[in-house]
Structures are given as structure tokens and as C-alpha cells.
Amino acid sequence: MAVQGLYALQNGFLGAERSLLFYGEYSEAAVQIPIACWLIRTASGVVLFDTGVSPRAVPGLTRNNPLARFTEDDLLVHRLDALGLETGNVDVVVLSHLHYDHAGGAELFPTSELVVQRDEYAYAHHPAPFFAPFYYRKNFDLPNHRWRLLDGDTELAPGLTVLRTDGHTPGHQSLLVELPESGPVLLTGDACYTLEHVEGERVPGVVWNPSLAYHSLKRLKTLARLTGARIFPGHDPVFWQSAKQSPDPYR
């Protein structure tokens, strides 16, 4: 087994109205949701899944979002530092999608391979007006970075498989991580915001195509059932409280 450990890296919190979290809900009640990045140590290198928000965006988010909370420790470079790593030690960065709370740190990795679905990369550069506020062009307009554009499911390394889970966005992807001791984990990204989404088959409120998002949710559920994988959702405050936080690893 090539995967050695999985680390949950907290990148801060944002407030989100229930109408943004659950498709079809109109409640303005806000919930504080975690911004999560995940680091995977493998026999052949270090892989990061998502990069959180850009440090540049934090003052604006804090100003406009009363539930936003970002500490110094939450900065991705500090989370990496706590693991004895610098950005240059990260070999591969898998981006679930290019929304600002996932691709914000991509520019920190000029020597890493940045892995994203080709459809996501194309759409992010020319989003429809209704979806444009979620894509900050500065985050991914990085022509000198090493982009690897995928077309669908891809095995990145033994025990590490990218799964196409579009719907939230046109080219969303999740990551199946096969841990040596505790078995497989599905890092869903925003294909599944919370465990409530998977249990109730609830589509995210922020969504490009709700039918595809629904298919992806069911696909993740099926894969979890067939492989025995645990689902680690993208923005679940309850899950996050009980998640093992870096520097302690899941093994």
C-alpha cells in the first residue's frame, strides 16, 4: 500500500446560509462551515487535496461575512510548517474544483503538479454570470504553473484515485484514499457538503447542475457501500469537530 497517512488541515471557517448549503431551501439561517484541505503522504511523495482560500481574500471575507474566522495557524503555509513541510515539498496538488475556497492557495505551488479536470479549468476561465462570483480568476490564472488536466477518473498513484463527481461545478472531482490501516476514505470536496447531504441525498445549494450533482452524490454513496469507504465531507461542521486534526494522521 503506497499511501502512508492522511492529515486534516483546517484553513478557517466561513458563514453560509442554509439556502447555499441545501438546494431548494430558502432559510437565511447561517451556519459556520469549515474550510478544509487534506494532505496525503505516500511512498512516492506528498499530495495535497484542495488549497483553501487565498490569504489575500481573508480581510474581505472577514469584513463581509460575520461568521468568518481565520487564525494565523489556519494559513496553509503554517499548517504545512507544522508537519515539517514547505510548499516546495508538495509534489501534487489535486483541486476538487476552482471555487475560491478550494483553489485560493494554488499559486503557492509553482513547482507542484496541479491536477484539475479539463472541463473545470475551461469553465472557470469563462463561467456563466450566475456562477462567476465563486471563481476568482487570480486564483487559477497561473499559466506558468504545471497544470495537469484530467478527463474523468484517474489513478494518480497506488491507493490514490481521482473520481469525477461533477454537478456542483462542471468538472468537480473527489479523491479516494486507501489508507494502510483503517481502509479507504472518500474525500468528497463539495460533491457532498455534509454527512446530512449524503444521508438525505441532498444536492448542494450552490450548484451548476443539480441533476448531475445528484448523480454524483449517489455514485459516492454506492462507492462507499461497495468499498467500505468512509465519507469525509467538504464543509461539515459536525464532522469537522470529531475529525482527527493535523498533525495527527489517519493511517
Ligand SMILES: [Zn+2]
Ligand atoms: Zn467549497
